[in-house]
Amino acid sequence: MVSLVRAELRKLLGLPTAWIGLVLGTLTAPVIVLLNAPYTRRAIAAGTLTDTTDLGLRDLGIGLIGPMILGVIVVSSEYTSTGPDAPGARQLTTTLTAVPSRRRLLAAKTTALILVVAAQAAVTAAATLTLTQVLHGEHAPTPAPARVAAAILYWTLTALLAYAITLITRNGIVPLTLLIINSSVVSVSYLLTKVTDLAAYLPDIAGAQMFIRSADVPVEIAPLTAGLVMTAWVVALLAVGAVLFHRRDV
Amino acid sequence: MNTVRAELRKLLTLPSLRLTVLLTWTANLMVTYAYAAAESRGESIGDNAALAPLGYTQAGFLVLGVLAAASEYQEGGQIRTTLLAMPRRRHLQAAKALALAALTLPVAAATAATSTLPADGATWTPAATAYLTLTTLLGAAVAGVVRRAVPAVVLLLGLYFIAGPLLRARSAASASYLPDTAALDPSRGATASIIWTLSALTLAALSLHRRDA
Numbered sequence: 001m002v003s004l005v006r007a008e009l010r011k012l013l014g015l016p017t018a019w020i021g022l023v024l025g026t027l028t029a030p031v032i033v034l035l036n037a038p039y040t041r042r043a044i045a046a047g048t049l050t051d052t053t054d055l056g057l058r059d060l061g062i063g064l065i066g067p068m069i070l071g072v073i074v075v076s077s078e079y080t081s082t083g084p085d086a087p088g089a090r091q092l093t094t095t096l097t098a099v100p101s102r103r104r105l106l107a108a109k110t111t112a113l114i115l116v117v118a119a120q121a122a123v124t125a126a127a128t129l130t131l132t133q134v135l136h137g138e139h140a141p142t143p144a145p146a147r148v149a150a151a152i153l154y155w156t157l158t159a160l161l162a163y164a165i166t167l168i169t170r171n172g173i174v175p176l177t178l179l180i181i182n183s184s185v186v187s188v189s190y191l192l193t194k195v196t197d198l199a200a201y202l203p204d205i206a207g208a209q210m211f212i213r214s215a216d217v218p219v220e221i222a223p224l225t226a227g228l229v230m231t232a233w234v235v236a237l238l239a240v241g242a243v244l245f246h247r248r249d250v
Numbered sequence: 251m252n253t254v255r256a257e258l259r260k261l262l263t264l265p266s267l268r269l270t271v272l273l274t275w276t277a278n279l280m281v282t283y284a285y286a287a288a289e290s291r292g293e294s295i296g297d298n299a300a301l302a303p304l305g306y307t308q309a310g311f312l313v314l315g316v317l318a319a320a321s322e323y324q325e326g327g328q329i330r331t332t333l334l335a336m337p338r339r340r341h342l343q344a345a346k347a348l349a350l351a352a353l354t355l356p357v358a359a360a361t362a363a364t365s366t367l368p369a370d371g372a373t374w375t376p377a378a379t380a381y382l383t384l385t386t387l388l389g390a391a392v393a394g395v396v397r398r399a400v401p402a403v404v405l406l407l408g409l410y411f412i413a414g415p416l417l418r419a420r421s422a423a424s425a426s427y428l429p430d431t432a433a434l435d436p437s438r439g440a441t442a443s444i445i446w447t448l449s450a451l452t453l454a455a456l457s458l459h460r461r462d463a
Binding site for chain 2: 016020021028032036062065069072080081172173174180183184186192194195
């Protein structure tokens with residue numbers, strides 16, 4: 001199993017697009033904290049920003065394009081054609097020749113993805129929060145370790161969500177489009193919360209409440225419940241994806 | 251003219267384009283409905299309700315352009331056959347752009363009408379149609395340079411949905427230089443959309459002309 005995970009890690013980190021995801025995801029949040037520093041300082045001085053407990057943590061909700069790309073690419077790369085000279089061949093054929101047990105393959109893939117994204121999230125959270133402390137130290141309280149852990153969990157679950165959707169669609173473009181539009185400033189999920197209160201239980205809206213306190217949502221969910229709601233979404237989609245992966249032809 | 255017809259035929263027979271159009275229309279209907287429902291609940295989102303849904307569904311048009319251009323480079327390297335049949339690359343590029351524009355225009359008009367007409371924004375329909383067509387051409391041009399669908403989609407959507415809104419929020423002055431401002435504010439961003447699309451198309455033409463297939 002260890003060698004399988006190592007192989008999957010190597011395959012994932014050998015993809016140029018995965019590196020785009022790693023670099024984009026890791027840099028976005030700290031850069032935004034830096035760029036917004038003058039505005040944040042002015043807002044604190046003017047008294048318009050009274051609740052500073054979310055400072056820094058809120059910015060962690062933005063770099064999610066990184067885990068999304070990683071989650072999608074780890075599956076979609078298996079389904080792209082290997083090259084112009086063998087258009088019918090897909091990497092998955094080779095992978096399954098090496099590891100015929102699909103269940104073990106999927107377990108190894110999931111573990112590799114979780115390892116990479118959790119490491120990325122930890123680095124990003126550390127960079128973003130340290131930067132926030134340096135820039136607004138006197139106003140921003142040090143966030144509780146539980147909230148930082150929740151932010152890392154949110155990143156990992158987002159990657160797994162992208163991964164599960166890609167297992168179902170077997171194509172990278174649909175899940176990427178869906179997820180990137182939804183990570184935009186005014187997301188579709190946020191729009192839906194204006195239409196129905198049930199939308200507060202969508203994975204991205206519920207998940208963010210694990211670590212952000214002052215979210216603009218119709219239904220406030222306690223952090224633990226929020227985590228459970230998002231995990232339930234991910235588990236359900238992963239179950240569908242796993243069954244399809246197990247049953248379908250390559 | 252024959253080349254344009256051939257290119258149009260190639261586009262019309264791609265199943266992925268058909269699927270993209272259907273998904274875009276479905277998404278557009280849903281978002282338009284969501285905006286109308288939010289409005290009737292008295293929760294305004296702030297943007298122009300006639301154009302705001304198009305801010306989301308333009309993603310479908312970007313993907314449409316990317317898939318149309320990247321299809322030549324996928325799987326069996328169709329571009330080699332295409333160039334064998336039509337070796338003059340500049341003509342080929344022009345025919346491709348024309349064919350894609352001809353295919354997109356009706357799709358864009360239908361999308362623009364579904365979102366603008368219910369919100370009493372009929373005057374915006376022509377501008378929105380033109381904008382969506384230009385966006386598709388921009389997507390195709392970028393994919394023509396990148397040559398792979400997934401990285402091109404990541405690049406375009408990242409710029410349109412993450413970098414663009416952040417830049418606009420940071421400095422209002424940058425808005426008139428971004429290609430996607432026209433989606434919400436046609437009078438302000440139209441020039442930028444046209445210039446970005448034309449430069450991207452020129453870059454794609456140069457890249458096709460200079461690079462090996």
